Amino acid sequence: MARPARLIRPPGLVDYDDANEAMHELARSRLAGEAGDTVILVEHPPVYTAGRRWKAEDIVWSEDRIRASGAELRFIDRGGSLTFHGPGQLVGYPVLDLGARPDAVRYVRDLEEVVIRAAADVGVELHRSDVQTGVWSGHRKVCAIGVRLMRMRVSLHGFALNCTTDLSWYDAIVPCGLSDEGVTSLSQLAGRTVEVDEMAPLVVRHLEAVFDLELEPDRAEWPSLPATAASAG
């Protein structure tokens, strides 16, 4: 009884703004009943995103230095504080209708579950934290999770799983405002290279299992996606 849903996985690095816009467009379509559930899986060029609760002291580097490093800085509408996206990180944006009475906490826990299961498939044992969202190995975060709901109903944003991420990017920020905790990647934990392309199918499989979805790959060209999505209904 799995619900059919679209899987959009554009090749290469996808500009953050394009993905962000497409995600919001898909959510509006979903809310309007013009599109079904969709999951976007992407890899971004280096970009720091600051959620609604970012604090100035969480940015260690100056904005100039961040830009000089080749990364962008974006202030966005999701929950949470600062995080980094970049090459080697699998970013997932499930745009799902969570129903009229969404259990947002359950939704976040389910996302964590997907990542925990996918990591287990490559032999890496991860866990949740009692106090913080995300997926962890010890006190180091492997996957950041930040979610927003449109109209208290349709999910936006999602998870960012470090596969082969260059972790030195995190030196620029205090990730998620957590000064005591570090960041790590699946490759570091596995002791071998765990590519985004290796994790993506595993994440897809567990998204399907945990959310009871049947994900159909969509060959939509990026960034013509929003128009495609709008016409899908």
Next chain:
Amino acid sequence: MQVKMPQLGETVVEGTILKWLKKEGDDVAQDEPLFEISTDKVDTEVPSPAAGTLTKIMVGEGQTVSVGTDLAVIDAGEGGAQLAEEPAAPAGEPAAQPNGAAEAPAEPPAAEAARKAEPVETPQAEPAAEVPAAEAPQAAPAAAQVPAPSAPTDVQAPPDRGPRSQILSPLVRRLAAEHEVDLSQVRGTGTGGRITKNDVLSFVSARAERPAAAAIPEAPPAPPAPSAAVPAPAAGEGQEVVPLTHIRKAIGQHMHTSIQTTARAWTMVEVNVDHLVKLRERAKEAFREKHGVNLTYLPFVVRATIDALLEYPHVNARLDGENLVLHKFVNMAIAVSYDAGLIVPVIKGADGMNTVGIARAVADLAARARARQLKPDEVQGGTFTITNPGPYGSVLSVPIINMPHTAILSLDAIVKRPVVVDDAIAIRSMVNVSMSWDHRVIDGEIATRFLARVKENLETWDFAEDLGV
């Protein structure tokens, strides 16, 4: 109608208002985004449960309140006001109902049908006429007081309460059949007195709660049960209600996590610091002149503790899953109280410092902590914590471990006490040095040997040379 803090999950007990999207006096359409809230890491915009005028905002941006707290009032206009005089179907508070609780009352007001019919780009547009009003769910607690108003230009029904409409949505029929509800006994609160889904669900939950009432639909509303979500108390005579600050909450969460996670045990030694007191009296003036900071007892204890930590690395360890990370260096975290609460700056590389270096580092970090000038990397990376309540007069403390550290040492007040020295009673300056430690990581033997080492260092080392005075 009252707009309440919605519940975004069974375990969610409170939410923070991020932003009001409407001002007092603004008109708002049903299902139009009204405000944004944040809970844990999930933010959402919340659609208006009704159309009308936002007459009052009771909870401002940035404030955190319990689920179910009244946030605002929407005046639904004429129809709603008239209907308010009528007793409505019984409905309890959302979080309090023992069964079926999550069903009816916690219903967020997003209406499936209205949602589909209403163009998202123009949220002010009226819901399309073909939307059956009976399918538009209402926030149940509010519906119990004031029936939801009609959509602004709903031509199908008069704005005031007419005879009960016979039009029932398939959803309502199905729910009624499922729960064996006689719809003639359900009071409709929808447009024109239509029976809504929530009316049925409220009826069902009220019936379950008070079986006798089921047959008497005219019964007065059930008294609101005590809610699990506690609204902010009103300040009584001689009281002041102060909301918790962000830092207060963060400290609370950190401490609570520690007490729930660690297997905390506690050990104390008493230390004769007579010679340290004499040394400090002798050296403090010169020390201040030479080094620019006051000489306190804390640097001696930090220095003595670092030596013991290097000797007993398990006390200087961090539990990481099923592994212990033993540190071969000491980053000493020092608890510092300041006006906003407590902060724990870290002396990095403390094991490479002598007593003077430690004294300067402590003074510098404490001063900048109180001036709120610490950088993020100065409050992270600690391997062990020392807290120092002694100056305030305590002689014995049982601190909570500063996770992920294994232990925290407390330096309490130095007091003169009669002690036995060489089988005679003498007066000495004594201090209790105690430690809370995590029994998941070490046992009593190591904890005690460690403390004995600290004691021995403090009692036998000649710090005079180290002070450089």
